[in-house]
Each structure stands twice: as structure tokens, then as C-alpha cells.
Amino acid sequence: xxxxxxxxxxxxxxxxxxxxxxxxxxxxxxxxxxxxxxxxxxxxxxxxxxxxxxxxxxxxxxxxxxxxxxxxxxxxxxxxxxxxxxxxxxxxxxxxxxxxxxxxxxxxxxxxxxxxxxxxxxxxxxxxxxxxxxxxxxxxxxxxxxxxxxxxxxxxxxxxxxxxxxxxxxxxxxxxxxxxxxxxxxxxxxxxxxxxxxxxxxxxxxxxxxxxxxxxxxxxxxxxxxxxxxxxxxxxxxxxxxxxxxxxxxxxxxxxxxxxxxxxxxxxxxxxxxxxxxxxxxxxxxxxxxxxxxxxxxxxxxxxxxxxxxxxxxxxxxxxxxxxxxxxxxxxxxxxxxxxxxxxxxxxxxxxxxxxxxxxxxxxxxxx
Ligand code: PMP
Numbered sequence: 251x252x253x254x255x256x257x258x259x260x261x262x263x264x265x266x267x268x269x270x271x272x273x274x275x276x277x278x279x280x281x282x283x284x285x286x287x288x289x290x291x292x293x294x295x296x297x298x299x300x301x302x303x304x305x306x307x308x309x310x311x312x313x314x315x316x317x318x319x320x321x322x323x324x325x326x327x328x329x330x331x332x333x334x335x336x337x338x339x340x341x342x343x344x345x346x347x348x349x350x351x352x353x354x355x356x357x358x359x360x361x362x363x364x365x366x367x368x369x370x371x372x373x374x375x376x377x378x379x380x381x382x383x384x385x386x387x388x389x390x391x392x393x394x395x396x397x398x399x400x401x402x403x404x405x406x407x408x409x410x411x412x413x414x415x416x417x418x419x420x421x422x423x424x425x426x427x428x429x430x431x432x433x434x435x436x437x438x439x440x441x442x443x444x445x446x447x448x449x450x451x452x453x454x455x456x457x458x459x460x461x462x463x464x465x466x467x468x469x470x471x472x473x474x475x476x477x478x479x480x481x482x483x484x485x486x487x488x489x490x491x492x493x494x495x496x497x498x499x500x501x502x503x504x505x506x507x508x509x510x511x512x513x514x515x516x517x518x519x520x521x522x523x524x525x526x527x528x529x530x531x532x533x534x535x536x537x538x539x540x541x542x543x544x545x546x547x548x549x550x551x552x553x554x555x556x557x558x559x560x561x562x563x564x565x566x567x568x569x570x571x572x573x574x575x576x577x578x579x580x581x582x583x584x585x586x587x588x589x590x591x592x593x594x595x596x597x598x599x600x601x602x603x604x605x606x607x608x609x610x611x612x613x614x615x616x617x618x
Contacts, residue, residue: 347490359384424557
């Protein structure tokens with residue numbers, strides 16, 4: 251019997267839909283999911299093994315449900331890097347920032363409620379909204395992919411969303427959102443509802459601008475979401491976190507599954523945080539490789555969106571997907587995010603970036 255999803259009594263809003271799916275293809279150069287290209291250093295791998303061995307002895311017990319040691323260590327990292335003091339009560343952690351965002355929508359979105367994002371942006375915001383029964387509103391951007399403040403304020407006033415997503419630097423465009431814009435949107439969101447404003451800073455370590463974390467002071471409806479998947483080079487760990495007023499952390503605890511963060515995850519993340527300096531040492535190199543990609547793409551005659559992240563959006567193409575395929579035929583996997591006429595490339599090692607640049611120069615030659 252050939253039975254598909256739509257033959258099941260599945261929720262109406264899931265009918266005919268596809269799951270999130272960046273292709274995981276086995277090609278020599280993979281520059282499609284904004285990962286850090288450098289494997290973890292040996293000393294850290296050893297430390298993880300030690301910490302996990304210790305944790306393994308206690309796997310008969312549930313893990314620390316509140317992940318207090320880990321949240322304390324994450325709070326220290328945030329305090330050290332932003333100059334704004336936060337404590338463990340203002341920090342929450344989960345399996346990737348995707349889970350953090352899901353928990354936020356479970357607590358502040360849900361049936362009968364709506365969330366807005368300014369698109370193109372991180373596609374999971376809309377998908378997590380759908381999964382949590384939250385209505386999704388697609389807000390506008392300018393032609394150059396910056397947030398159109400007047401139009402965004404108008405959309406917030408008109409739709410009165412319960413949650414406002416601001417991704418800075420934005421994925422897939424790389425665009426940073428200035429603090430003044432975030433503050434203006436926060437004010438607009440408070441005047442309209444009030445609603446929660448979630449600042450998704452997954453790529454902030456690569457930005458020219460500082461983290462907006464200090465803005466949580468005196469703004470209980472502002473949340474900053476972070477991840478160890480990008481700058482920390484630990485996408486496989488699945489560790490995301492947020493900083494916000496302690497009341498937000500209390501609200502999220504109402505919806506989190508008990509013991510959601512395994513003892514193995516907590517031990518691994520703690521080991522990684524002991525090596526913060528080593529892990530973050532590639533950030534500067536990746537930033538300069540990102541800048542090199544921008545200048546070489548421009549030199550090759552492509553149009554490039556200014557980037558504050560570890561990836562670059564480039565174009566324009568009449569048929570972006572056909573170009574994606576031509577680059578793939580040369581052994582390099584980039585990302586077609588569905589933004590008309592554009593593709594996105596993640597900054598890899600210098601060798602990987604050279605392979606990508608060779609491929610796109612060849613493609614350009616073929617086109618002219
Ligand atoms: N936010 C943004 C803007 C992202 O691009 C990503 C990953 N692509 C995430 C959040 C989720 O990352 P993770 O779940 O690995 O923390």
C-alpha cells in the first residue's frame with residue numbers, strides 16, 4: 251500500500267508541506283549550511299572524552315534538569331564578550347537555538363497568536379511557527395535586504411503580532427540590523443500589543459557590530475538568541491541558548507520537556523566552553539575569508555550583499571537554481587535559499603574558498 255502523509259489524519263496546516271532540508275550531499279567542498287569548516291582541536295576532543303566518561307557513570311540518573319552549571323558558564327561567556335553582566339537566571343539553554351526558538355513560540359506564540367519576520371530571513375522561524383500552530387506574517391525588507399523600518403513599523407501596528415523576529419546578522423543575506431532599528435521595532439511592538447521581540451544572533455560573533463545583548467536591560471520583552479553551532483564550530487553538539495529577563499526563562503520552563511538537555515550534551519558543552527579561546531580563534535580568519543569572498547566575487551562581476559556573517563549572498567542570476575547546479579557540477583555545494591536570483595556561500599577554509607571562486611569564475615565565463 252502506498253500511503254503518504256496526506257493519507258494520515260495529520261493537522262491541516264501540515265498537508266502538502268516539505269520538511270526543512272538543506273541537501274546533505276557527499277561532495278568535496280560543502281559550503282552550504284554556514285558551519286565552521288575547522289574540526290575541534292585534539293586537546294578539546296580529549297577534554298570532551300574525559301567529561302563525557304565522567305557523565306557516563308551517572309547515566310542511570312536524569313541530568314540536571316535546569317542545567318545550572320552550563321547556564322552559569324554560558325552567562326560568563328556572554329558577560330566576558332559583551333561587557334554586560336548576566337547571571338544564570340537570565341540564561342536558558344536547549345538543543346540548538348532551533349529548540350530555544352521553538353520553546354519561545356510554545357510559550358509566547360501558539361494557536362490564535364501570530365509571529366512576524368522580515369523576509370528573506372531564516373526559514374525555520376516560519377517553520378517553527380507552523381509547527382507550534384502560530385500564524386506567520388511575512389514582513390518586508392528593502393531592495394538591498396536591509397529592514398525597511400517604516401514598513402516594518404506599519405506591519406507591526408497593523409498585524410499586532412505576539413512575537414517579532416529580528417535576525418542580525420540576517421540569514422541568508424548577511425545583513426546586520428542597527429541597534430536603533432531594533433529599538434524602534436521593540437517600541438512599535440510594545441505599543442501594538444505588547445509582544446515579545448526575539449533577536450536571533452546566531453552569527454553575531456562574525457559581525458562588525460556589537461551584540462545587542464545589553465538591550466535586554468530594562469526590556470523584559472526582549473530576548474537574544476545565540477548558538478554554539480557557528481562561531482564555536484560545534485554544530486554537531488546541538489547547543490543553543492538565550493539571554494533575557496529571568497521571567498522569560500521562567501516562562502520557557504513551563505513548556506520545555508523535563509530533562510531536555512542530556513547529561514552527555516551538558517558535559518560536552520561544558521568541555522567546549524573551557525576551550526572558548528581556542529574555539530573562537532578561527533572567527534577572525536573566517537571574517538577575513540568572508541571579506542575575501544566578497545571582494546573576489548565583486549571582481550568576478552557578481553553582485554554581492556554586504557555581509558556581517560560567515561557567509562555571503564551573491565547573484566544576480568536569471569535562474570539561480572541552474573547556477574547552483576553548475577557550481578555543484580564543479581564539486582562545490584552552495585545554498586539556494588529560494589531568494590530570487592541569488593545564492594549563498596559559507597566561508598570555508600582558504601582552500602575551499604579558492605575551489606568555490608574557481609568554480610564561479612568558470613561559470614561566469616561560460617555565461618558570457
Ligand atoms: N538562527 C539562524 C539565523 C540560523 O541560521 C540557524 C542555523 N542555520 C539557527 C538559528 C539554528 O541553529 P542551531 O539550531 O544549530 O543553533
